[in-house]
Amino acid sequence: MSKIAVIGGGIIGVATAYELAKLGEDVILFEKNYFGSGSTFRCATGIRAQFTDEANIRLMKHSVERWEGLEEELGSDIVFRQTGYLFLATSEEEVEAFKANIRLQNKFGVPTRLIDMDEAREIVPILNTEPFLAGAWNPKDGKANPFKTLFAYLFRARELGVDARGHTEVIGFERAGDAITAVKFRSNGKVESVRVDAVLNAANAWAPLINEMAGLSRGLVPITAYKHQLVKTEPLEPGQVEPLVCPPSWNDAYIIQDGEDGGIICGAGIEHKARSLEDYEPTYDFLRGVLEYAVRIAPPLRYAHVVRQWAGFYAKTPDSNPAIGKLLENFYIAAGFSGHGFMMAPAVAQAMAELISKGRSRVPLDWEWYDPYRFERGELRSSAFQIG
Amino acid sequence: MSGKKIVCRCNDVTVEDVEALIDSGVTDIEELKRLLRIGMGPCQGRTCIPIVLSILARKTGRRQEEIPLPRARVPIRPVRVEVIVGGADE
Amino acid sequence: MSEIPSYLRTGYITPEELEKFIPMPSEERLRKRPVAVPECPQEIPCAPCREICPTGAISMPTPNDLPIVDYEECIGCSLCVQICPGLAFFMVHYVGDKARITMPHELLPVPEKGEEVVLLNRVGEPVGKGRVLTVVPREKSKGDTPIIIVEVPIELAWDVRAVKVVRE
């Protein structure tokens, strides 16, 4: 049994800690704020396998399969619902692009299909069919409650012996050659240290700071925090916008009904570079901009009341694909999820835990594709589609 | 009608619900807020948050001064979508 | 707990408790002309009685001090009764075997001159009947509060502090 430190109490860190404990490892988990405070609790809840490249499609297909069994595995309600993703095309060219994506997704077993607007309207009763030509529909995509999911993992992890510490900040490492030997951390003003056999950097937007503590350059894995915002309505009756509905040509705007309280979450690709890692200030342009799209997607939304707007980070890499893998002899990273950490977590956590514990994983995760050294080598991937 | 002590009218959260979650080890106000959905309904936390803060203080022996208040968010009162986009008068 | 005075536990003050805060006017003074008696035992930031008193009979070094009436200087004009925001000023005047109590009355109906009313003590219990001698309606009051003078049996002079108008 090795002592493994996981840094970051978001969904990736917490789920990996759980997977490591399941493999019998002795895990200590650090979260400098409250659990989920970084990106997880600010996400739009969506889960999809409708990607446009093989690596992400295969990883997410596996992840969705994990999601399907998660409620039973973790033993608590995480409000996972396979209510689908519906992408909407506004031009013939886009319809063609959808068809190509669907072929690729079908090839790897993702059951996406092209649907007409009558069928789309049956799925989303308040949809405005007029501006759209067709939809790419995968009923296996879905959503889950990020709060309940994270806590389901956390409670199970603790039951398996994980020492999960909130409000505890990692402030440095001890290194011997290419290996980390100890983690220094601070809680309530008190500094302590723990000897470790391996470390996982799951700090997402904060990951470059952790890499720096490990003696690596901040730019090795260049992650930049972009503020992505959401607007949510008051709770509404379910069944009005169950799937995530997105016309990508409308600045990646989307709407999706919260699986738990029924409030409608509205997002869009109106992006701002964060001024700092504390910059969660919502902006006025987003509030109006996102709703302009939302009411065109589903006009009856005009009668719903907005109850809040918030911001979280897309911890973006230059190619919008995460950095997953080994950085030093016993120092690993799973960060830079560029908005996809929540949906990828069940698969990535399993893969990462297996890699750390056993040196290899049976998860269909393309290690080369997500190689954290690819940026240094200048080998960027095709940009992953950033929705939800 | 049962004798429930309602903390949050929006989501029908009771004193017992709050206490049970605290007893299960969730003692961070931000975590309580999200798991109970207090402050996330149409009243935006105006009635429930102070009560939850006082229950939390009582159960954990912390002073209220030590518990940070969950951040208030825009808009601080519910606003119709059509008003925000400017087309409410059509 | 013993330091909490009875008037704060119950919401009313007895004449005995009141005497700890202010001296009581002498019987001689009470017979001479009406005299203002404040039932204001708490240091609250309030000064209109002192400010309105035409003879400077009310001493109150700062607004948070208790009003103390110099009974010799008091001319019984009732302006303090009219202005007092706490409706805590009364006037007492002994005439023969009756006492005349001047008090605010901000309820409907406002009694009429000569009308018989039910007399209430400081806890709202009916303690007898009395006759209304004078009514200063709201529009004539200097403090926007109607005041009335009620004739009561002299032994009730220090009990009656409100009236109830009972009409068919």
Added chain:
Amino acid sequence: MRLTEHPVLRFERGREVTIYFEGRPIRAYEGETIATALHAAGIRVLNYSANEKRPRGLFCAIGKCSSCLMVVNGIPNVRTCITLVEDGMRIEPQHGKAKLPREAKPPEFKEAKVVRADIVIIGGGPAGLMAAIHAADAGASVVLLDENPMLGGQLVKQTHKFFGKREQFAGVRGVEIAKILEDEVRKRENVEVFLETSAVGIFQEGDEKLVLAVRNNRELIEFRGRAVIVATGAMEKMIPFENNDLPGIYGAGAIQTLMNTYGVKPGDKVLIVGAGNVGLILAYQLIQAGVEVKAIVEAMPKVGGYFVHAAKVRRLGVPILTRHTILRAEGREKVERAVVAQLDENWRVIPGTERTFEVDVIALAVGLRPSIELLHQAGCQIRYVRELSGHVAVRDEWMETTVRGIFVAGDSAGIEEATTAMLEGKIAGIAAALRLGIADEGWLKEMEKAQKDLLEFRSGPFGRHVLEGIKKALVVRE
């Protein structure tokens, strides 16, 4: 249920109109809210809650608690306590979560109206009005917004006379003070007033502060200024007890709104919880409106408000039960009874002391807390200060918060009185004008005088407590 005469207030009602509740015609008057008209017609249950389908009625009456959501003309989630009646309106109770209509025309995107001024003041109560008067006199252009249809804030519901000194309106009724201040504001050409206008957020855009607001629930307005004064007042506290959400349980402010603003009797028999100034004054106002007050219960061993307010209701026969608490409300779909009990010195219920009051209204006057949502949202540092009754914005002696250019005054800076709110408003108004370089140095003296008056007002036992709190809320700026 409607009041026709009152010892202090005169009710001017608008044109009579008809609204329909579940198809049944109900008489209403223009200028009153839907919830008021329904209440006057004896309707207490406005909706059934989202999850447990518990009956719910009016609670805050100022659009904050969302206990009054109904379906109006087919549109769900309408806050009927702040939505005015219109002839022919169709109103249905809402059952659980709302369903949107299936069809609608997408609204056209329009640019918002922009209003610019040196200083944007949010809240037209005593603090905001005084801030506007003094900022304007100091030379600033001012825009003042308030979410109510009239200026004056809580003053418009106050039939009692105020304490303090006569230059601070002592001896004048709250309703009258509101009129005086409103006249002063209306006289000034450099103050523009927007009523029925709710500020919903403050954004920093370059050097400008953007106060985003909604007028009449219809129109988006961008108020742009260099300084903002937040004078948003207070919000009532709620306490947990069994069935505390039953229709007929109201915040004290809601009862004052029904009774003193709209002239509608809240009920026939009332139990009041809380013997602070609000509870005591409410009891007196209820008696003035011809409502029977069965008792006032207070958990503390003594009356918390001014003794003179207690004496006023005591001599009209209202028992004040100190060291008592409410255990539960009883009733099928609305309050029919309240059960109270005595507490021992450790705040435990003494068995066998339960008493039942047959009442149709339970009024909660268990304290106020500052309305700081805008300040918090705008990024001002917030601190919990017990003596100020809750979370408040950290500020300096000029009432400026930790966000440069955002000032605070009145109850939103800490629960106190209208008199202190007015003085704080004066300070904030002058301070903002000074900060912007608009006011000349002479105004510094005016501000110092207000600071001195405040200190004098707070020098008594009640004020000393507040002063302790203010010390904790102060930031020392270099």
